[in-house]
Amino acid sequence: MFISIPYFCFLSVPLRASSIDIHPNAKWSQNGLTVAGGKRSDSGNNQLYWPWGLYVDDDQTIYIADQSNHRIVEWKSGATNGKVVAGGNEDGNRPHQLSYPRDVIVDKERDSLIISDGGNKRVVRWSRRNGTSGETIISNIACWGLTMDENGSLYVVDDDKHEVRRYRMGDTKGTVVAGGSGEGNRLYQLSCPSYVFVDRDHSVYVSDSRNHRVMKWEEGATRGIIVAGGQRQGKSLTELDRPQGVVLDQRETVYVADFGNHRIMRWPKGAT
DSSP states (O other), X not given: OEEXXXXXXXXXXXXXXXXXXXXXXXXXXXXXXOOSOOSOBSSSTTOBSSEEEEEEOTTSOEEEEEGGGTEEEEEOTTXXXXXXXXXXXXXXXXXXXXXXXXXXXXXXXTTEEEEEEGGGTEEEEEETTTOOSOEEEEESOOXXXXXXXXXXXXXXXXXXXXXXXXXXXXXXXXXXXXXXXXXXXXXXXXXXXXXXXXXXXXXXXEEEXXXXXXXXXXXXXXXXXXXXXXSXXXXXXXXXXXXXXXXXXXXXXXXXXXXXXXXXXXEOTTOO
């Protein structure tokens, strides 16, 4: 992600870091640049079809969950074409296939991709070194968003169970760290959560889509705190409409993709 700051310089940051160092006087361009796709919906190397989650690496390489093409595409900075690095072998459940992937992150320690293979209800690991097939590491889970903390623990959103689970190395069952009390709008519940962000204190931020809010769950907490939205579904500056992707900066400002309103919202800490 590139952020313009005073004196016309640029700050380069990985999108899924435990906090993103955004300059306090950052000014956001009103006109975006197409960095991947933009050539109509199809399966060509310069095209995407209903892309969802993405991961931006330190060198500005973008990994995209190209959902309806059932593949993960790697797009180098400045490139006009992407490269299929996982899936792309039609919709299917074999080890070399994906089905409607929803998110992707990079595990740098193992030099691999971790993919939310939503249609197959599994999380798979795929080598970045010319991997031709994936390895299922979590199965039977309605997975959406993924993230990883600095200890290598994996956090996975389960849409069916309305919860977020943390999986430490070697753990196959995981621990509920947000939600897990059935679907609802109470502070101890979630409703169709989608994406997740974990900060340096291991607090979990969840886009609670059907409740039109972003929730913060501190480590060990049994209920969350509303940090964005939560009024009702709407388009005013106090409201969200089916929020999706969420990231946090070092000042605990929340940036959220307000899906139903076709906008990105910034919510400073404590703001309503």
